[in-house]
Amino acid sequence: SLFSVELQQFSADTAYEGEDDQVAETRIGVDGKMVAGQVPNIKVVNLHLEASSPSLQYLQLLKRAMEVNRTVYPVNMVISQPSIGKRITYSTGVLQSAKDLADGKRVLEPTQWTFHFQDKSVEG
Numbered sequence: 001s002l003f004s005v006e007l008q009q010f011s012a013d014t015a016y017e018g019e020d021d022q023v024a025e026t027r028i029g030v031d032g033k034m035v036a037g038q039v040p041n042i043k044v045v046n047l048h049l050e051a052s053s054p055s056l057q058y059l060q061l062l063k064r065a066m067e068v069n070r071t072v073y074p075v076n077m078v079i080s081q082p083s084i085g086k087r088i089t090y091s092t093g094v095l096q097s098a099k100d101l102a103d104g105k106r107v108l109e110p111t112q113w114t115f116h117f118q119d120k121s122v123e124g
Contacts, residue, residue, distance in 0.1 A: 014048045019043075044117075091117060
């Protein structure tokens with residue numbers, strides 16, 4: 001493993017977001033009947049860090065190590081939501097994409113880091 005870190009200085013507007021978990025695969029045959037099945041799907045998490053976040057150095061190190069070594073490094077992530085008593089754990093993941101250049105607007109925009117995970121568990 002490269003490191004373990006608690007990330008800091010998330011964007012105030014959107015600290016993180018997940019995409020919909022697809023729980024069923026569906027289609028309709030030529031007879032007009034729907035069929036459905038459960039197929040495992042990737043769990044996506046986007047992190048938004050301010051351009052001044054001290055955590056950027058760790059994510060940039062991860063991205064650079066992947067590029068230089070031409071490999072992926074495993075990532076696990078825990079998101080705590082104390083206001084509702086939840087703890088979401090993502091495991092068996094990778095950094096999938098990064099928008100690490102903060103857009104130069106009136107105030108620098110947040111960076112975005114997209115992770116893909118195999119597993120997700122929710123406590124609370």
